[in-house]
Amino acid sequence: MKSCEVNFDGLVGPTHNYGGLSFGNVASQSNSQQSSNPKEAALQGLQKMKALMDMGFVQGVLAPQERPDVAALRSLGFSGTDAQVIEQAARQAMPLLVASCSASSMWVANAATVSPSADTADGRVHFTAANLNCKYHRSIEHPTTSRVLGAMFSDGKHFAHHAALPAVAQFGDEGAANHTRFCREYGEAGVEFFVFGRSAFDPRYPAPQKYPARQTLEASQAVARLHGLKEHGVVYAQQNPAVIDAGVFHNDVIAVGNGEVLFYHEDAFLNTEQMLAELHGKLGKLGGNFQSVCVPRALVSVEDAVRSYLFNSQLLTRPDGSMLLIVPEECRANERVWQYLQGLTASGGLIREVKVFDLKQSMQNGGGPACLRLRVALNETELAAVNPGVIMTAPLYETLTQWVGKHYRDSLRETDLADPQLLLECRTALDELTQILKLGSVYPFQIN
Numbered sequence: 001m002k003s004c005e006v007n008f009d010g011l012v013g014p015t016h017n018y019g020g021l022s023f024g025n026v027a028s029q030s031n032s033q034q035s036s037n038p039k040e041a042a043l044q045g046l047q048k049m050k051a052l053m054d055m056g057f058v059q060g061v062l063a064p065q066e067r068p069d070v071a072a073l074r075s076l077g078f079s080g081t082d083a084q085v086i087e088q089a090a091r092q093a094m095p096l097l098v099a100s101c102s103a104s105s106m107w108v109a110n111a112a113t114v115s116p117s118a119d120t121a122d123g124r125v126h127f128t129a130a131n132l133n134c135k136y137h138r139s140i141e142h143p144t145t146s147r148v149l150g151a152m153f154s155d156g157k158h159f160a161h162h163a164a165l166p167a168v169a170q171f172g173d174e175g176a177a178n179h180t181r182f183c184r185e186y187g188e189a190g191v192e193f194f195v196f197g198r199s200a201f202d203p204r205y206p207a208p209q210k211y212p213a214r215q216t217l218e219a220s221q222a223v224a225r226l227h228g229l230k231e232h233g234v235v236y237a238q239q240n241p242a243v244i245d246a247g248v249f250h251n252d253v254i255a256v257g258n259g260e261v262l263f264y265h266e267d268a269f270l271n272t273e274q275m276l277a278e279l280h281g282k283l284g285k286l287g288g289n290f291q292s293v294c295v296p297r298a299l300v301s302v303e304d305a306v307r308s309y310l311f312n313s314q315l316l317t318r319p320d321g322s323m324l325l326i327v328p329e330e331c332r333a334n335e336r337v338w339q340y341l342q343g344l345t346a347s348g349g350l351i352r353e354v355k356v357f358d359l360k361q362s363m364q365n366g367g368g369p370a371c372l373r374l375r376v377a378l379n380e381t382e383l384a385a386v387n388p389g390v391i392m393t394a395p396l397y398e399t400l401t402q403w404v405g406k407h408y409r410d411s412l413r414e415t416d417l418a419d420p421q422l423l424l425e426c427r428t429a430l431d432e433l434t435q436i437l438k439l440g441s442v443y444p445f446q447i448n
């Protein structure tokens, strides 16, 4: 049966802003308090989705969340009408209002970890919503994420959904940003590659000193168990703590994989040789031929990788089997990275083409092309069972572009977040969106 990998991109929500909320994420911290442009952010994302669709890839869309999250503010003790809750929070605890307004659900690589049916014990596609426990503004995403994923992949015959792991740092889980899958064909059993930043229960593993390691080994292992993955189809590896301290807060800032290929930076992992050998051996037993492309630090430093987001790219298989790399504009702006990419595509290897996208609005918060998408490998029957409302088409692109034009502001600053009108704008927009995407009622304001 034919299979494909579908990229579900996060639609940027109407409250996209620069809150400086992510300690350890260099872009988020350095752009704090700048004025954002939610309309431009959403349109940049939609243009990437459209471009991939036009290239023949199956593209989906994942809805944003209700923000400000009034329910979250209520749970922190603010009370009264919705407008009063926002006004009190703005007066007494602005950082909490900012956190409850973040449009961070756009980075759907962090929404969940997904295992295709060919890898799981019960032959269904498994989803575990990520608890995103390291940052408060992200930890409030998973309940709505679960409802949205449930509305997109509702058929229990094909899709299994797991609730987020326990909400403690020991089970910190950042979803697919620390998970890659290697396979010969998308529909065949593959090797799932889990990358963690630290171990919560075993002190023998090293840990970063400056910035937090968001993903724990124990969280990755729990996800693998929940999904019913077999030991011979799983590899765990530890991120190099030094690169976390250099701003690599998720592994997808320093490595990306697709098909049989891992594209990574020389300094990305600990015990790299052993890890590569295990990947090679396990994929080999499944009939695949694991290949790796290592970018040496002599050509691209970790700092350049973090600044350009070279590895936060989408590695896509074209119909002829060769690969295409989708990179952000910041890669072209960096001379060393751009030179490396020219050499890479000219070398006659698997990666033949580089396409550049302007995603500056998201990039300024530390989210590149790969952060904006959740990959779901599906066979034909499973694809047919996906809610068709969320699959990108030319008419849907037009509708969503108009919807953004109608509802989104083109400038947002911290002080604007206290405007109760913003909540109404957001709810009006999302109510319409659930109809456009045929999601039913998924937001707190729709179900409470």
Ligand SMILES: NCCC[C@H](NC(=O)CCC(=O)O)C(=O)O
Binding pocket: 017, 018, 019, 020, 021, 022, 025, 028, 029, 102, 104, 107, 109, 110, 138, 177, 249, 250, 365, 366, 367, 368, 371
């Ligand atoms: N995969 C990319 C995730 C980026 C995200 N940034 C943020 O949440 C920044 C939000 C702000 O600072 O306004 C994060 O760090 O988890």
